[in-house]
Each structure stands twice: as C-alpha cells, then as structure tokens.
Amino acid sequence: MRVLVAMSGGVDSSVAAACLLEQGHEVCGATLKLWGGDGDSGCCSVADVDDARRVAQQLGIPHYVFDMTEAFSAAVVDPYVAAHAAARTPNPCIECNRRIKFDRLLDRAERLSFEALATGHHARVESTSEGGPHRLRRGADPDKDQSYVVSMLTQRQLARVRFPIGPMTKAKVRARAAELGLRTAAKPDSQDVCFIRSDEGRARFLGGRLSFHPATVFDATSKLPAGSVPALELVTVGQRKGFAHGPDGTRRYVGSVDPVARTVVLGSVGDVATDRLELVAGSVTWTDEALADGARAVAQTSAHGRPVACTVELRSGRSAVRFERPVRPVAPGQTLALYDASDPDLVRGAGIVC
Amino acid sequence: MTARPAVAYLDHAAATPPRPEALEAMAAVEADGFANASGSHRLAREARRAVEEARDLVAGFVGAxxxxxxxxxxxxxxxxxxxxxxxxxxxxxxxxxGAVCSAxxxxxxxxxxxxxxxxxARLLGVGAVKLTEVGATPEGMIDLDALALALGPDTALVSVMTANNEVGTVQPIDAVAGLVRARAPRALLHTDAVQAAPYLDLAEVVGPCDLIALSAHKLGGPKGVGALVVRAPHRVAPILHGGGQEHERRSGTHNVAGIVGxxxxxxxxxxxxxxxxxxxxRLRDAFADAVLxxxxxxxxxxxxxATLPGHCHLRFARVEQEELLMLLDRGGVYASAGSACAxxxxxxxxVLLAMGLDPLEARGGVRFTLGRTTTEAEVLGAVGVVADAVARLRA
Structure with missing residues (x-):
C-alpha cells in the first residue's frame, strides 16, 4: 500500500514511518510547515523539519515539506485567538487534527494517490472486517494515550488513517528508534502549543493579537466581589493556578467567566463542580454508530484527564452529557471525548463543550 | 507501480551538472595542489598560480x-x-x-x-539606509518609470539582476545603467549575473555595471565558489575578516580546487x-509548446x-505547486517552484507577486529549467509526465 506519513520530527512519527516500511508498504514522509511566525516548538520549527528529513533519509524514503501556514492560521490560530476573546479555551492541537491533518492533508494524500495517511499518534484503528467499520481505540500505553486528540475522527477518515505505533508503549517506541539509530530516539516529547514560543507564553502571544480586559472576581458562595484579574481573556474555566486558597484553606477554582459582564466566579471545588455539560450544537461526531439518547458512556474532557461515567442526552439540536458524579468545570471550547461504557478503550465520539 | 520513465532533470537554474572539464581540473588540484595559496613555498606558489590563472579567466569572461x-x-x-x-x-x-533594488x-x-x-547591519559598519524596492511589470521586467522615480543624488547603491532566477526574464541593464548614471551619478550599480552567465555575453551585457555577482554551480562548476567583480576604483568593505586574502576584500583560505573548477x-x-x-x-520552445x-x-x-533560453516558468490553474512537484518527482521529472524557505x-x-499575480495564481507556478545536458528525449518524455500529473490533480 502507498502510505503518506505525517512526520513532525518527533520520535513517534519517526517510528511510525519505520513500522510501515517494515510492514512492506511504499512509504513517503511529509512534514507540515504550519506556522509562519516565530514559534519555537512543536511541528513547525526548522530544526524539527531537519530531524524529520534526516529520519526519512535514514529510512530511505522520500520526504517533502508542505506549506500549510495559511490554512493553519485561518483554521487554527485565528479561531484560537477569537475564542479567547470570547472567554472560550479551545485545544489548538485538536483543531489542527480536525481541520488540517485529517482534513486538508488527508485530501492531499488522496489526490496524490496515497491509499492511507499515517501519523505518530498513540491510538489504534481496528478494522473488524474488510470494508467493515473501523474502530478507534486508546493507544496501548495508558500514559501516552492520545485517543482524546483524535476522538473527532469518523468512518470516512478512519478508513484511510493509520496509527502504526498505537499498539506500542512509548518505551518501546524509543527503543525501536534507538535500534534503528534514528536521531529522534531520545528527543523530548513536544509539550506546548506549537505556534506559541515557550519563552514568550500565551499571554504575550494573545496580547499582541487581542485587547485584554480587566474583570471583577466574585466569590461563588458569598456572591461578593473578591478581587480582580487584569485580563479575563487569560482566565480559563476550571483553572486554579494563580488564585489564592479560600478562607477555609481549600483550593479555589474558576467556575465561570463572563466576557460581557467582565466577571469571573471563583469557588471551592464543591461550589463550582458541575454534573452536566452541554455540547455545541452540531459539534458532536461519532466514530461509527451514534449513541442513543440516554445511553451510558464514559467521558474525558482533557488529553490526560480522568474518564468519568456519564449518560448522554441527545435531543434535537441539544446535546449534553450528565455525569454520575460532579466534575470540575470544563472550559467552553474544550473537546469532550466519549468512550464506550462497557469497552472503555473504545472511542465512540466527541463534541465541543458549550 | 507503473514503470519509472527516464529521468528529466529540469532544474538547471537550481544547480547544473558539473562539466567534466571542471571535475578533471578539480581532481588534479585536490591531488597535488592542496597547499595553502597564501603561503610562500613552492607548493603554495603552485596553488596560488592556479588561483591566479583562474582569476584571469573569470576576468576575461566578464570583461574585467x-x-x-x-x-x-x-x-x-x-x-x-x-x-x-x-x-x-x-x-x-x-x-x-538611498539604496534601490528591483522587487x-x-x-x-x-x-x-x-x-x-x-x-x-550596523555591526558591519553600515549606516542609515533608505531602501526603495522597485516593482515589476506583468511581464517580469523592472518597472523603469518607477526606477527613475526612485533614483536621486543621494542614491548610493542600485541592484538589478541581469536575469531573474524564477521566470528567467533578462532585465534591461543598459537602460537601467542609463537611468542610474543620469539620475544617481554617485550610485554604484550591482548586478546579480548568476543565472545569466551560462547564456549571455556578460562582457557585453554587464559592461556598465560596477559590481557583478557570479556563482560556479549555476554554470557547470562546483558548489561553494563564486566571484564578485568590483570595478576599480570602487571599494567594498569586507564582511569576513581574517587573513586579508583577496586584497583585504574577502578573508579566508582560497578554495583552490573550487576556484579552478x-x-x-x-x-x-x-x-x-x-x-x-x-x-x-529550441528544446525549451519545444517543451513549452508541447505542454501548452x-x-x-x-x-x-x-x-x-524576454527570457533566458533555458527558462520555462508555467502556471497551471487549479493546481498546487507542492502537489504537482511531488507527482513530477514520482514520475522522474525534477523541477522546482522558485525558492524554498529554511x-x-x-x-x-x-517574483510572481511583484508581477501582479495573486497568491492563488502564484501557487500554481512551476519552474522548468533546461541546460547543457538536456536532450530532446528528456523534454519530450517530461511533457507526458506533466500532462498526466496535472490531469490527476484536477480530477
């Protein structure tokens, strides 16, 4: 099979390419140039492109660099900035997967007559039978599982997507890279948002692109003002960092941010916890068969968050999940991934929190 | 997989296959003439002789x-x-x-x-500079009216390439020089003649220029060597400092083999x-006609x-150059799309944007450049690969 591998210059996609080659596929590597600005981490830096190119050379496969900076700005960076202005907190890596890697790049791979697109995500695609439904599962390494960030994939995409290292632990991936002598074998995992320089941070990145507004902080129980923040755009629902403990010594969390009234509500976990999250209309996708209204599932609201049992509510134009126990509030804009109630590795679908 | 057609190397503007004469001359130097050309013993003198023979040749080629x-x-x-x-x-x-260059x-x-x-560039000693980038016509020529307006008595440097590297257009150096001398009498005129060197009579064409840049690997020589002609009595301050080679204009041990090649x-x-x-x-015309x-x-x-004979820059509507280049590569046709970033x-x-094209049009552009080793079979074989690739991308 002719397979295009998206190579970020990290160890996971390096080994993904190597695995495909071992399986006898005709493999070609591509690195996406996503950001024209001066980000220094993630998918876009020149040093990472060099690493990807060198790995491709070592494996003996062709390698190309695709300039997707315009699409990335329009589909990921601009919405990221706009969302913060509206006090929402999207996950740009998920948006990049949704709009760039598993959309534009997948289309391009098809035009270039590749039968599949592979990435180095720690997730697994299983095909029950030839042409049958393709199932999306958590990666084999529970600490590195990335099924959450690809939970929005549907059958159309899953039929053409490969995650070669999904069955491997990270340790095994690194060991394989070392065996092959790949220069990425000991390279640290990327952590940050690729278009934000780590020495600059989110505040300076956003500060150059939108205006910050001060907001009054209210206490969730007393409803009284309890201070202020200089930029409500930098406050995330669920955040606790930067806020003092309450008078009773408990940790305080942001329960809500209102960009119009310019208020932030702060409370103890009990004050701000929620047992129901509404999902943006039209944002819900299913990997295969849709869950039924009232079905039980397991929800995860961050890349490595703890899965919580829930019931899905799917009524026309209004979708939500009701948790079996209250959870810390989740920032609007975040993705909620749904897993099967009885097969907790199986991804069923995803939606975006209102 | 379909059989791979004969390779067509149509990227001579990026790098040319080295001429056998260059390879032979370099091999001889690498074997025996390894000494440092700045030394004083016999081996060094021989190395220096090779450098100076080369200098005579280069000077003659550009009429300097x-x-x-x-x-x-x-x-x-x-x-x-x-x-x-x-x-x-x-x-x-x-x-x-003032500094003026074409866009x-x-x-x-x-x-x-x-x-x-x-x-x-302050650390190098460059003081205050006001730069004007002069636009181009839709045909890829410098806009002479705009150039005239940009020039003035305070203009210190003008740079206009002899021929453009992407679309191949030969610039009107004579007319440029006429304007510079009339309107900016104190300015030096620099020309990048890298692409023009294989095809134009440089001694004639760049005659009015004060500074001329050349590169060996665009004309059948090795990579990593080139020359700047600085006509007397003009001076350039060095940007590399060290042993004072090349009359204090460019320090660094001479790349003797490269210079000889x-x-x-x-x-x-x-x-x-x-x-x-x-x-x-003729081959370029045959290729362009067949593709069109x-x-x-x-x-x-x-x-x-208006272009160099080896240049054929084509734009394919509704095609992304990145995708086309990849399919051409797979089909054994090696071309490029202008310049690459880091x-x-x-x-x-x-270049295309300066010619007034919008970014979408510019994205469909591919540069095919022919050269010394190009054969008729090669270009005719490439036509089919190009046609198939474009058809697939438009399907």
Missing amino acids: RPSEVVFTSGGTESDNLAVLGTLTERTGALEPV IEHAAVLAPMRAAARGA FAAALAALDAEREAEAARVG ASVPDTTESAPRR SGAVEPSH
Missing part, C-alpha cells in the same frame, strides 16, 4: 581586470559583499543614503538590503555558449523573447 575579481563562496556571499560592502563604504551615521531580486540581494535598511567550467562554457544557447532555446498544447489552462509566466517548504513567490 583580474584585480577586480574577488573569489567568494558563491552567489549569496557575492551579493552580500556587494550590498553590505558598498553600503559600509558609502553610509554615514547621520543622513540616510524581483534574489533573496541574496533583497535580504541584505532589507537588513541594512532596518539597521541590522569554476574557471574550467567558464572556459568550456565560453567556447560553446552561443551554440548552446540556441540549442537549449496538451495541458489546458496553462500560462507562460513571461514572454519567451524548512524546505515552497514559499509564495515574491
């Missing part, structure tokens, strides 16, 4: 005096030395001087010009230049009468 030839590491260094070395000599701390210059000219204008390539080229230009021009006939919605970016991605062509 040997003492005016500065050997460098290639076109980029030559352009940087011309721009920054001249501006260092001609700027002061107070009044800004379709190679990055090796544009980048040092812009660096100087924003004050980033450069000169050998030039000598071989000079002997057959006119016949080769005619032959390559077999691929609908294809546009030549510049009129053939990561290796294709950058939107500043």
Whole structure:
C-alpha cells in the first residue's frame, strides 16, 4: 500500500514511518510547515523539519515539506485567538487534527494517490472486517494515550488513517528508534502549543493579537466581589493556578467567566463542580454508530484527564452529557471525548463543550 | 507501480551538472595542489598560480581586470559583499543614503538590503539606509518609470539582476545603467549575473555595471565558489575578516580546487555558449509548446523573447505547486517552484507577486529549467509526465 506519513520530527512519527516500511508498504514522509511566525516548538520549527528529513533519509524514503501556514492560521490560530476573546479555551492541537491533518492533508494524500495517511499518534484503528467499520481505540500505553486528540475522527477518515505505533508503549517506541539509530530516539516529547514560543507564553502571544480586559472576581458562595484579574481573556474555566486558597484553606477554582459582564466566579471545588455539560450544537461526531439518547458512556474532557461515567442526552439540536458524579468545570471550547461504557478503550465520539 | 520513465532533470537554474572539464581540473588540484595559496613555498606558489590563472579567466569572461575579481563562496556571499560592502563604504551615521533594488531580486540581494535598511547591519559598519524596492511589470521586467522615480543624488547603491532566477526574464541593464548614471551619478550599480552567465555575453551585457555577482554551480562548476567583480576604483568593505586574502576584500583560505573548477567550467562554457544557447532555446520552445498544447489552462509566466533560453516558468490553474512537484518527482521529472524557505517548504513567490499575480495564481507556478545536458528525449518524455500529473490533480 502507498502510505503518506505525517512526520513532525518527533520520535513517534519517526517510528511510525519505520513500522510501515517494515510492514512492506511504499512509504513517503511529509512534514507540515504550519506556522509562519516565530514559534519555537512543536511541528513547525526548522530544526524539527531537519530531524524529520534526516529520519526519512535514514529510512530511505522520500520526504517533502508542505506549506500549510495559511490554512493553519485561518483554521487554527485565528479561531484560537477569537475564542479567547470570547472567554472560550479551545485545544489548538485538536483543531489542527480536525481541520488540517485529517482534513486538508488527508485530501492531499488522496489526490496524490496515497491509499492511507499515517501519523505518530498513540491510538489504534481496528478494522473488524474488510470494508467493515473501523474502530478507534486508546493507544496501548495508558500514559501516552492520545485517543482524546483524535476522538473527532469518523468512518470516512478512519478508513484511510493509520496509527502504526498505537499498539506500542512509548518505551518501546524509543527503543525501536534507538535500534534503528534514528536521531529522534531520545528527543523530548513536544509539550506546548506549537505556534506559541515557550519563552514568550500565551499571554504575550494573545496580547499582541487581542485587547485584554480587566474583570471583577466574585466569590461563588458569598456572591461578593473578591478581587480582580487584569485580563479575563487569560482566565480559563476550571483553572486554579494563580488564585489564592479560600478562607477555609481549600483550593479555589474558576467556575465561570463572563466576557460581557467582565466577571469571573471563583469557588471551592464543591461550589463550582458541575454534573452536566452541554455540547455545541452540531459539534458532536461519532466514530461509527451514534449513541442513543440516554445511553451510558464514559467521558474525558482533557488529553490526560480522568474518564468519568456519564449518560448522554441527545435531543434535537441539544446535546449534553450528565455525569454520575460532579466534575470540575470544563472550559467552553474544550473537546469532550466519549468512550464506550462497557469497552472503555473504545472511542465512540466527541463534541465541543458549550 | 507503473514503470519509472527516464529521468528529466529540469532544474538547471537550481544547480547544473558539473562539466567534466571542471571535475578533471578539480581532481588534479585536490591531488597535488592542496597547499595553502597564501603561503610562500613552492607548493603554495603552485596553488596560488592556479588561483591566479583562474582569476584571469573569470576576468576575461566578464570583461574585467583580474584585480577586480574577488573569489567568494558563491552567489549569496557575492551579493552580500556587494550590498553590505558598498553600503559600509558609502553610509554615514547621520543622513540616510538611498539604496534601490528591483522587487524581483534574489533573496541574496533583497535580504541584505532589507537588513541594512532596518539597521541590522550596523555591526558591519553600515549606516542609515533608505531602501526603495522597485516593482515589476506583468511581464517580469523592472518597472523603469518607477526606477527613475526612485533614483536621486543621494542614491548610493542600485541592484538589478541581469536575469531573474524564477521566470528567467533578462532585465534591461543598459537602460537601467542609463537611468542610474543620469539620475544617481554617485550610485554604484550591482548586478546579480548568476543565472545569466551560462547564456549571455556578460562582457557585453554587464559592461556598465560596477559590481557583478557570479556563482560556479549555476554554470557547470562546483558548489561553494563564486566571484564578485568590483570595478576599480570602487571599494567594498569586507564582511569576513581574517587573513586579508583577496586584497583585504574577502578573508579566508582560497578554495583552490573550487576556484579552478569554476574557471574550467567558464572556459568550456565560453567556447560553446552561443551554440548552446540556441540549442537549449529550441528544446525549451519545444517543451513549452508541447505542454501548452496538451495541458489546458496553462500560462507562460513571461514572454519567451524576454527570457533566458533555458527558462520555462508555467502556471497551471487549479493546481498546487507542492502537489504537482511531488507527482513530477514520482514520475522522474525534477523541477522546482522558485525558492524554498529554511524548512524546505515552497514559499509564495515574491517574483510572481511583484508581477501582479495573486497568491492563488502564484501557487500554481512551476519552474522548468533546461541546460547543457538536456536532450530532446528528456523534454519530450517530461511533457507526458506533466500532462498526466496535472490531469490527476484536477480530477
């Protein structure tokens, strides 16, 4: 099979390419140039492109660099900035997967007559039978599982997507890279948002692109003002960092941010916890068969968050999940991934929190 | 998989296959002439003799005096030395001087010009500079009316390439020089002749220029060597400091083998230049005509009468150059799309944008450049690969 591998210059996609080659596929590597600005981490830096190119050379496969900076700005960076202005907190890596890697790049791979697109995500695609439904599962390494960030994939995409290292632990991936002598074998995992320089941070990145507004902080129980923040755009629902403990010594969390009234509500976990999250209309996708209204599932609201049992509510134009126990509030804009109630590795679908 | 067709190397503007004469001359030097040409013993003297013989040849090729030839590491260094070395000599701390270049210059000219204008070359001694980038016509020629307006008595440096690297258009150097001498009598005129060297009679064409940049690997020589001609009595301040080689204009141990290979390539080229230009021009016309006939919605970016004989820049509507180049590569046809950025991605062509095209149109552009080793079978084979690839991408 002719397979295009998206190579970020990290160890996971390096080994993904190597695995495909071992399986006898005709493999070609591509690195996406996503950001024209001066980000220094993630998918876009020149040093990472060099690493990807060198790995491709070592494996003996062709390698190309695709300039997707315009699409990335329009589909990921601009919405990221706009969302913060509206006090929402999207996950740009998920948006990049949704709009760039598993959309534009997948289309391009098809035009270039590749039968599949592979990435180095720690997730697994299983095909029950030839042409049958393709199932999306958590990666084999529970600490590195990335099924959450690809939970929005549907059958159309899953039929053409490969995650070669999904069955491997990270340790095994690194060991394989070392065996092959790949220069990425000991390279640290990327952590940050690729278009934000780590020495600059989110505040300076956003500060150059939108205006910050001060907001009054209210206490969730007393409803009284309890201070202020200089930029409500930098406050995330669920955040606790930067806020003092309450008078009773408990940790305080942001329960809500209102960009119009310019208020932030702060409370103890009990004050701000929620047992129901509404999902943006039209944002819900299913990997295969849709869950039924009232079905039980397991929800995860961050890349490595703890899965919580829930019931899905799917009524026309209004979708939500009701948790079996209250959870810390989740920032609007975040993705909620749904897993099967009885097969907790199986991804069923995803939606975006209102 | 379908059988791989014969390879067509249509990227001569990026790098040329080295001429056998150059390889032989270099091998001889590497074997016996390894000594440092700045030394005084016999072996060093022999190395120096090889450098000076090469200098005589290069000087003759461009109609300069040997003492005016500065050997460098290639076109980029030559352009940087011309721009920054001249501006260092001609700027002061107070009044800004004018620098003028065409908007379709190679990055090796544009980048040092812009660096100087924003004050980033101060450490080298470059003072205040006001830069004007002169636009291009839709046919890829410098806009002479705009150039005339940009020139003035305070203009210190003008840079206009002899021929454009992307679309191949030969610039009206005579007319440019006429305007410069009339309107900016104090200015030096620099020309990047890297692309033009294999095809034009440089001694004639760049006659009116004060500074001329050349690169060996664009004319059948090795990579990593080139020259800047600095006509007397003009001076350039060095940007590399050290042992004071090349009359204090460019320090660094001479790349003797490279310099010898450069000169050998030039000598071989000079002997057959006119016949080769005619032959390559015929092949280019055959290729362009065949592609235009077999691929609908294809546009030549510049009129053939105005371009170097080896250049064929085509734009394919509704096609992304990145995708086309990949399919061509798979089909054994090696072409390119102008310049690449640091990561290796294709950058939107500043040349096409300066010619008034919108970014979408520019993204459909691919540069095919023929050269000394190009054969008729090669270009005719490439036509089918191009047609198939474009058809697939438009399907």
